[in-house]
Ligand SMILES: Nc1ncnc2c1ncn2[C@@H]1O[C@H](COP(=O)(O)OP(=O)(O)OP(=O)(O)O)[C@@H](O)[C@H]1O
């Protein structure tokens with residue numbers, strides 16, 4: 001039960017900046033998801049919170065206490081590692097038991113807790129095996145069980161579901177969220193999977209190249225992206241980003257013309273989500289480039305000038321390629337970004 | 349969407365109370381953290397320093413005296429100036445280099461050849477055990493095997509006679525080169541396995557796909573070995589030969605048992621020279637001076653060859 | 664197609680010729696030496712070698728009656744076993760430090776440890792002799808234990824270090840967040856995970872210790888501290904000349920356990936012999 005504050009955290013590896021000037025407040029009992037491309041510093045951030053890595057600069061506060069000088073073993077944090085980190089010489093049962101032993105939890109409680117944790121990850125029948133005799137997904141679940149077997153101040157989970165199949169992943173997701181709500185343990189969770197981020201998070205942190213791009217609820221991140229990086233990262237397929245010129249309340253680019261607010265002018269980038277594009281209209285005049293039916297929705301790619309624009313069309317939409325087509329953009333959901341990629345907002 | 353949530357009773361695993369252990373979190377002392385690896389190393393380092401640094405210093409000190417039993421007489425660098433003019437010392441150095449060099453070359457060549465033929469052979473496990481056996485005898489035993497075969501038992505002479513290579517019994521200790529050869533044969537016989545085992549492991553550890561690709565490109569096995577496998581195992585060869593080379597330069601047991609340096613010192617190695625000066629003639633100061641010179645040589649070799657060999661071996 | 668098959672057949676003949684020849688080179692002297700152990704003394708050194716000797720247990724009788732062979736064996740086992748224990752106790756923490764921590768002079772310390780292996784026993788023979796004499800340890804198995812441990816320490820450290828480097832760092836991190844102290848991580852996680860390396864190091868150290876000759880020769884002067892290796896040289900004494908059949912027997916008595924040990928660690932042998940530099 002603890003809040004976490006990161007104050008101007010910097011992590012340098014020699015000359016390379018792994019995490020730059022990161023400040024973040026994580027509320028008590030919050031479920032926070034770190035999202036970002038590979039190598040952006042997610043694991044590094046987690047490891048600094050866990051105490052496995054010392055920040056080059058800045059302060060880490062957990063539960064109101066500066067923990068920079070406190071050993072990982074005394075931070076009372078449970079972590080699920082990206083590479084599982086199961087102890088190869090111990091059975092799964094012993095693996096899950098290890099933190100209980102180390103924390104001096106009475107031996108009489110061990111068995112019940114271990115079995116409960118194993119049940120939760122549906123690993124009950126594998127307790128006697130060594131990690132080497134499990135599949136990747138099973139190992140990952142064992143690692144998860146080892147973390148949740150005790151109640152720490154903070155859970156850190158580094159892509160704990162990345163190796164599971166879609167169905168198991170979905171059910172584990174529900175499990176994790178339920179458990180977190182029930183135990184009320186502050187949780188930091190790293191994932192590559194947007195659905196996971198959206199469904200689990202109270203708030204999402206989007207990172208890129210070691211820096212925070214935006215912090216917000218899933219809704220805010222989705223509907224109010226702060227810059228082109230966030231806009232282009234969230235959504236599947238992600239937001240269309242079109243470079244063009246804005247003048248006198250109109251944005252134009254090859255094949256594209258839409259009204260825009262007057263305070264937008266000059267070289268700008270227009271962002272529009274595929275779900276806000278509709279077949280029939282004249283904001284975009286182009287040709288059909290490709291049609292991809294997926295079952296519940298059909299993705300349509302339209303070539304307008306040099307831009308390829310993704311459109312989410314009705315599930316039964318079909319077309320040949322190279323057919324001329326007009327697309328309407330929902331005027332209520334247009335985003336404009338300046339040349340540096342920052343969102344242009346109204347004077348208000 | 350969420351209908352297939354598991355039937356397991358949902359909920360926390362831990363009890364409602366947090367698991368914090370009662371004791372307050374330990375602040376780590378930066379000094380202790382920094383010192384920790386040194387503390388782990390300290391016992392081993394003290395031990396090693398005791399048997400290298402202390403004897404080294406002792407040898408330097410003793411080398412400045414003429415030691416006659418309990419009687420130490422200061423002589424300064426006298427031992428050194430004497431030793432540098434001592435024909436026997438230079439002969440021992442030369443013998444060590446000569447016998448070691450020939451022996452090392454031979455065993456490297458044999459081990460490579462054997463490894464090349466054996467590593468893809470279906471019977472490799474059998475070959476490995478057989479080829480390994482000479483190495484598993486105590487060196488003193490091997491020395492006696494060959495002493496008996498060459499000298500006392502006359503078996504080698506007899507066999508050579510029966511195939512007509514020599515006529516009459518050969519006295520292996522009478523000729524400089526024959527005596528050296530007996531040492532070389534014993535060393536090659538016992539230690540070729542050392543290199544063979546390492547070379548085979550290196551060859552087997554190589555990525556099979558590379559060989560297969562070359563095979564598909566039409567290369568023959570010798571071509572593959574020469575152009576691909578051998579260059580790839582170069583670092584391994586360097587490390588193995590370096591280690592073996594160092595052991596050869598310390599050659600003592602065979603000399604002690606088989607030749608005692610005869611004829612006329614032609615088979616006396618550095619180690620035997622030091623032993624003889626110290627423990628046969630009780631010239632401890634003189635022996636120490638020789639030790640110091642050999643130590644300097646060792647340090648030079650370690651700093652150049654060995655450091656580089658192990659550096660490349662790691663990669 | 665036909666020519667390809669033919670050339671392969673020829674190369675197979677060549678291959679078996681070469682491998683078979685070397686197998687004979689290895690085995691014949693061993694078999695012949697074994698036969699020495701089971702022939703009467705009178706048939707060992709003769710004007711003409713005797714290839715088909717009479718079978719005899721002379722050497723056994725001699726060993727059992729005249730030579731305290733059990734005592735030598737016991738000395739070897741104690742000195743070697745003790746030295747292996749000492750070098751593991753000193754070596755494992757050192758290997759742990761060298762493989763898991765960043766600290767100043769790490770590389771230099773590691774290389775210094777390696778280089779002690781390069782030192783010829785003869786170089787330190789005189790000072791070590793004086794050292795043990797002043798400590799009153801000459802002709803004791805304690806001295807042998809200490810010196811074997813010292814000789815093998817660098818090897819033990821480097822082999823184990825190499826295996827520890829293979830253990831992913833995340834494993835330690837996990838144990839640390841689970842609440843384990845550094846020493847507990849070493850004991851419960853690292854040591855079990857690199858057990859094959861530790862066993863390999865122990866076996867190779869034991870073999871080197873069994874084989875050690877020069878130091879033992881200087882330290883041991885009576886049955887108090889004679890080991891198998893030096894006891895061999897002792898059979899040369901007296902008016903009887905060299906008692907080869909007894910030597911041969913003792914050689915094989917030492918050979919068998921070494922062979923078993925080596926077969927046990929076969930897969931790790933090349934890595935052990937190169938002090939971890941070559942991963943078999
Ligand atoms: N010990 C280290 N030394 C040098 N650079 C490092 C070190 N650890 C991490 N880095 C670098 O820091 C950056 C961030 O690494 P990090 O592991 O935090 O990425 P990540 O966001 O977790 O990526 P992924 O999604 O692939 O797991 C990477 O570019 C990485 O190469």
Ligand SMILES: [Mg+2]
Pocket residue numbers: 042043044082158
């Ligand atoms: Mg990561």
